[in-house]
Amino acid sequence: MQPYGYIPSRAGMLPLSHIDEGVHPAMDTTEVSRAVVQGIYEAALSGDREKQLSYIDENIVVCPPPYFPWGGPHNSRDLWQQNAIPLIREAHDYSRMKFEYMAEGDKCLAMIHLGLAGTDDEVYYWEMWTVRDGKAVAMQVFCWDPRPMQKQIDRLGIKAPS
DSSP states (O other): EEEEEEEETTEEEEEEEGGGGGOTOOOHHHHHHHHHHHHHHHHHHTOOOOHHHHTTEEEEEEOOOOTSSSSEEEEEEEEIIIIHHHHHHHHHEEEEEEEEEEEEEEEEEEEEEETTSSSEEEEEEEEEEEEEEEEEEEEEEEESOOOHHHHHHHTTTTTOOO
């Protein structure tokens, strides 16, 4: 699935599909940050794991809240993918995902409204990404109200990897 839509740039409106071809040279830091983070989510939702990982630096530091079993920090892309992502996928319903972005410089904030698998419950996350040289190098996750997620973790019996 190709990313859809356009983003403004100093060179005019660029289709989001251009991120498959690398970062456009006329894009400023803010535009690059937004395009990288948007590319990560679009690739994840389309199931294109390789494309998603291509936007993420292999030495990324990911810090989910410590009160979740997948809490961080995870000090590499591989550790995050191995220890956190399977637990996160088990708990969430990605068919009920909505997101918005705000970017400034090398920071991009993704505001995520996400359903919880097998329930009518929802959770709100804010993920603050740092992008450098066209790759995500850090992400800090904040959860508005962790109670629905804690209920989901208990219901599913999700435990932290040992």
